[in-house]
Amino acid sequence: MKVEFINPFLASLINVLSTMAQTELTPGKPKVKKDEVARGDVSGLIGMVGPQTKGSFSISFDESLALTIMERMLGERPEGINEEVTDMVGEITNMVTGGAKNLLGEKGYDFEMATPIVVSGTGHTITHKCEGAKLMMPFTSDDGNAHIEVSFDTL
């Protein structure tokens, strides 16, 4: 998998968060993930299946950032990660992957999306079990960090 395949997810995430929650994330350097493990407090995960490939996408948020996004969307800050927050993370996962699907489809890489799954738990880690390379991109913001990971079997 080429590093450029993470760019549609990056562009889609920046777009979704600035539109939905007036939140600007600063992307760090994309990296091929080897031993490094990133931690998050709430994550959205989704499977992707296409004729040429299959894979998975995840987005992980620090709790502080997830709560700030909720606050900006709803006007009220939840006390912790509740069902509204996991719904929002599932929705962001769907929207980011849907945006990337459109961009990758224009390049001839088609896939269908499964339904998202949201994980909550302080400092959990996520490992994409895929034959292909795994790409990770960290993001920073004033309100906490996030990272995305993308893995495709055959790109």
Place this chain on the structure above:
Amino acid sequence: MKVEFINPFLASLINVLSTMAQTELTPGKPKVKKDEVARGDVSGLIGMVGPQTKGSFSISFDESLALTIMERMLGERPEGINEEVTDMVGEITNMVTGGAKNLLGEKGYDFEMATPIVVSGTGHTITHKCEGAKLMMPFTSDDGNAHIEVSFDTL
């Protein structure tokens, strides 16, 4: 989604664990998941996409049970959840879903599997964000508990 759609996953799990790791799990009652949240220490998740439906499957293990399965497969008990354990959980996720895919395919419900994702983190929770019903089935064993969850959009 009908309760019977969890049965292929149940049968496949029991088969995989008894074959691979001589481990017998005792199934509890399947339930439609509403507010209840089950916790696990290491979980495998996978997306499913078919012409009639899409969905997701997860299997969560207590750490003690995951380590016992590893011990029975490899003859040595890891000290904690390491990459070998997450590889094994990813592999179990693939095998259980593959077995269920065959059984459901015989009934005319076809789907393709995405690649699995493994989550580690003490006491994390998983929420399948799906329009359809979510079915959960708990399992007990002498070495710890496990549970599976299945969610399909349109079955």
